Amino acid sequence: MAGAIQDxxxxxxxxxxxxxxxxxxxxxxxxxxxISVGFFAGFLLLPLVAVFVEGFRRGxxxxxxxxxxxxxxxxxxLTLITAGIAVPCNTVFGVAAAWAITRFEFRGKQLFTTLxxxxxxxSPVIGGLIYVLLFGSQGVLGPWLQQHHWRIIYNTPGIxxxxxxxxxxxxxxxxxxxxxxxxxxxxxxxxxxxxxxxQVFLRVTLPKIKWGLLYGVILCNARxxxxxxxxxxxxxxxxxxxxxxPLQIEIxxxxxxFAAAFALASLLSFLALITLAIKGYVEWRALQxxxxxxx
Amino acid sequence: MSxxxxxxxxxxxKHAALHNTTLEVCTGKLVALLGPSGSxxxxxxxxxxxxETPNAGRVFFHGxxxxxxxxxxxxxGFVFQHYALFQHMTVFDNIAFxxxxxxxxxxxxxxxxxxxxQELLKLIQLEAxxxxxxxxxxxGQRQRVxxxxxLAIDPSVLLLDEPFGALDAKVRKELRAWLRRFHDxxxxxxxxxxxxxxxxxxxxxxxxxxxxxxxxxxxxxxGIRKDPANVFVQDFLGIEYQI
Numbered sequence: 001m002a003g004a005i006q007d008x009x010x011x012x013x014x015x016x017x018x019x020x021x022x023x024x025x026x027x028x029x030x031x032x033x034x035i036s037v038g039f040f041a042g043f044l045l046l047p048l049v050a051v052f053v054e055g056f057r058r059g060x061x062x063x064x065x066x067x068x069x070x071x072x073x074x075x076x077x078l079t080l081i082t083a084g085i086a087v088p089c090n091t092v093f094g095v096a097a098a099w100a101i102t103r104f105e106f107r108g109k110q111l112f113t114t115l116x117x118x119x120x121x122x123s124p125v126i127g128g129l130i131y132v133l134l135f136g137s138q139g140v141l142g143p144w145l146q147q148h149h150w151r152i153i154y155n156t157p158g159i160x161x162x163x164x165x166x167x168x169x170x171x172x173x174x175x176x177x178x179x180x181x182x183x184x185x186x187x188x189x190x191x192x193x194x195x196x197x198x199q200v201f202l203r204v205t206l207p208k209i210k211w212g213l214l215y216g217v218i219l220c221n222a223r224x225x226x227x228x229x230x231x232x233x234x235x236x237x238x239x240x241x242x243x244x245x246p247l248q249i250e251i252x253x254x255x256x257x258f259a260a261a262f263a264l265a266s267l268l269s270f271l272a273l274i275t276l277a278i279k280g281y282v283e284w285r286a287l288q289x290x291x292x293x294x295x
Numbered sequence: 296m297s298x299x300x301x302x303x304x305x306x307x308x309k310h311a312a313l314h315n316t317t318l319e320v321c322t323g324k325l326v327a328l329l330g331p332s333g334s335x336x337x338x339x340x341x342x343x344x345x346x347e348t349p350n351a352g353r354v355f356f357h358g359x360x361x362x363x364x365x366x367x368x369x370x371x372g373f374v375f376q377h378y379a380l381f382q383h384m385t386v387f388d389n390i391a392f393x394x395x396x397x398x399x400x401x402x403x404x405x406x407x408x409x410x411x412x413q414e415l416l417k418l419i420q421l422e423a424x425x426x427x428x429x430x431x432x433x434x435g436q437r438q439r440v441x442x443x444x445x446l447a448i449d450p451s452v453l454l455l456d457e458p459f460g461a462l463d464a465k466v467r468k469e470l471r472a473w474l475r476r477f478h479d480x481x482x483x484x485x486x487x488x489x490x491x492x493x494x495x496x497x498x499x500x501x502x503x504x505x506x507x508x509x510x511x512x513x514x515x516x517x518g519i520r521k522d523p524a525n526v527f528v529q530d531f532l533g534i535e536y537q538i
Contacts, residue, residue, distance in 0.1 A: 185379035188346055189441075191366040192373040193393035193448055203396070207383040292382075292430050 051269050054262035066263035074240040075248035075264075081156065082231075082244060083224040086163040090220050094171025095213065099205075101172075102179040113176070119168045127165045128233025131158055154236030159244065162230035167220045174216030175209055182208055211286035215279060222275040226268055297322045297484060298343060298452050303352030305338055312338040313508045316352070320452075320501075323482040325475070327495035330505035331531065336488045339505070340454050343486065345369045356451050372450030372483075376457040378441045380429040386440050387425035390415055393448035415443040418477075435466040446483075455487035459494065471498055492532060496520070504528055 056063050066072060100106070101113055119127060133139050135152040145152060152158045186208065190200045206213075228246040235242045243251065245264055252261035298320040305313045313335040320326045328336040341347040343354055345366035353362045361369050370393075381389050388395075390412045394403055403411065416422045419439035429437055438458060445453060458474070459467045475498050478485060489495050495502050496516040504511045504519065512524035523529040 185375055185377060186381055188366075189373065189375060189379040189381075189444075190392065190396075191346070192344055192369075192371060193396065193444065194367045194370050195392070195396040196367055199396045203392070204381060207381075289383075292428070 048269055051262055051265050054258060055266040057262075058259045062259050063263045063266075066260040067267070069260065071240045071243070072248060072260070072264060075243045075245050076267075078156065078159070078243065079225050079245045082160050082163050083221055085160045086167055086224045087217060087221050089164055090167050091171050091213070091217055093168070094173075094175060094216060094220075097172040098175035098179055099201075101176055103184070116169050116172050119166050124166050124227065124229030125233055127230035128162045131161050131165070131234050135161075153234050154238065154242055156242070158234035159231050159242060162234045163224050163227055166227050166230045167224045170220035170223065171213065171216035174212050174219070178209055178212040179205075211282050211289065215282045215286070218275055218278050218282065222272060225271060297355075297357055298486060299355040299358075300339070300343065301353045301355070303339070303342055303354065304350050305335075305342055305347060306350055311508050313342070316508075316510055318503060318510065318513070320484055320486050322357075322484055324500045325478045325485045325487070325498065326501045326503060327499035328486060328488045328503050328505060329492055329495040330490065330511075332490060333507075334505040335508040336490075336505050337456055338508075340456055340486065340488050343452075344371045344373045344454050346373070370448055370450055372445030372448065372453040374438070374441050374445050374453070374455040374458050376460045378429070378437045378461075380437055380441055380444070382429055384428075385425065386416070386421065386427050386429070386432070387412055389429065389440055390444045390447050392444060411447060415447055418446075419443045433466075434462050435470055438462065438470065450483070453483050453485040455485065457488055457490070459491075460489075467494075474498060504531065506531070 055066075067076075097112075097116060101109060132153055134141055135145060135158065136142050137146065137153075139153075152161070186204050187200050190204045195203065225244075226246060227244075228250070231244055232247060232250075235244070235247055237243060237247060237251065239251070245268060249261050249264045249268070252258075252264065298318075300316060300318050303313060303316045304311070316335075316339060318339075328339060330336045338347065342349050345361070345364060345368075349362070353360055355361065356369065356371070381392065384392070391408050394408045394411065397403075412425070413422070416425055419442065421436060421439060421443075424432065424436065424440075429440065432440065438461075442455075442458075459470055462470065471494060474487075487499070499516065501513065502516055502519055503513050506527050512519055512528050514522075519528065520532065520534065523532060523534055528534075
């Protein structure tokens with residue numbers, strides 16, 4: 001008996017590292033890692049670096065000069081205004097929609113849930129076009145708007161509307177699965193303790209969903225500032241008036257003002273990197289909270 | 296304060312969870328709702344708390360009809376099976392919650408709230424735990440905090456949904472005895488749901504046996520054991536047939 005046990009331990013010492021059944025063979029593993037990292041470097045990292053390199057090609061002085069150009073400044077202002085309206089709108093809508101979908105039963109709920117994703121499926125160009133068809137001078141409401149001297153298309157309201165349309169799903173989508181998973185027990189407890197609806201929301205629900213909400217808001221903001229297609233249709237490209245940063249970049253590029261185009265592009269890329277960093281932090285915090293609640 | 300429900304019915308879609316139930320819990324009594332899972336006992340408790348809306352029937356607290364009142368107006372102290380403590384708040388803030396959310400006119404001062412919470416922490420023997428978070432407590436401690444939180448608002452009635460269901464056998468026994476002692480001291484009208492007959496018969500003054508959404512028998516633990524009303528009660532309690 002003793003000999004048998006000794007034999008076993010001896011052979012175990014000699015054996016190679018045990019391979020788990022779910023683990024791929026080394027060659028396959030390396031190949032998969034090489035392909036994905038290579039693809040990432042070639043198609044994502046390299047262009048990103050190129051944007052910054054191109055922006056700085058003619059020196060830092062010209063790089064910063066590109067931002068102080070009046071037209072570019074107007075474009076940045078318009079982008080900030082657009083995001084400043086679209087993001088709060090979609091935050092309120094997203095929370096309301098997620099609340100309704102996860103808390104109430106109503107007819108057509110399934111359809112509503114599906115339709116929230118609509119802007120993600122269709123081309124952003126269509127997102128812009130529907131507003132031209134609605135509010136443009138040839139559109140359904142066009143003549144009436146003209147009578148009242150309201151300009152929506154080729155004006156800031158149109159740009160805001162198109163951006164709201166495109167960034168519509170982000171907050172709702174990041175909240176719905178979270179709120180479904182969390183359930184209702186804490187809210188019910190708050191109700192039996194005498195809390196009213198808004199108190200339940202502010203004191204119980206909001207702290208529970210805050211990281212998910214922040215995550216959605218950041219994604220929504222990144223998309224709102226970067227949106228090109230939908231905004232391009234309704235903007236009319238009036239310099240210094242209806243050009244957002246992405247549109248301005250295209251104009252500069254088409255005019256062979258490469259340094260200026262890439263300088264502005266690097267600004268948007270920088271925004272994306274900040275978004276990624278915050279997103280990473282928010283995900284990490286949400287995970288910490290989840291771990292803490294499951295101790 | 297007494298609880299009275301009259302001909303209460305509740306259906307989810309086509310499934311009748313509770314039909315035509317009439318029940319009275321007398322002031323100061325500790326009553327158990329006992330039945331197998333799916334018998335409608337939790338539904339009945341949630342209807343009394345105002346967490347569900349009945350399809351028919353009426354609910355009274357101490358003679359006053361509360362059927363149309365929302366859960367926050369009824370303020371029945373409710374203890375949930377899985378505690379439902381506010382994860383992001385300390386034990387202290389959890390217990391203080393019901394007092395903090397009162398309208399300014401009836402809200403106690405900060406000092407009064409602090410005293411009340413300390414008093415309750417002492418009652419549940421967790422005086423040193425006020426600054427902890429629910430995640431840092433054991434199951435039995437969490438359930439005691441949940442009870443203290445429900446008691447903080449001086450509830451007219453206390454409703455407990457499988458209060459010991461998620462605890463291990465030893466803690467269960469301790470908390471059970473503790474609840475009985477607590478009730479003997481406070482005499483707050485209480486109704487608790489359980490599927491464990493030993494628990495019901497040991498703790499309650501009176502036991503209500505439910506099956507498939509209907510009350511089968513109401514009586515004292517002794518009375519029910521001695522004289523089961525029908526075959527279901529007999530089977531459920533495992534009492535031998537006596538011909």
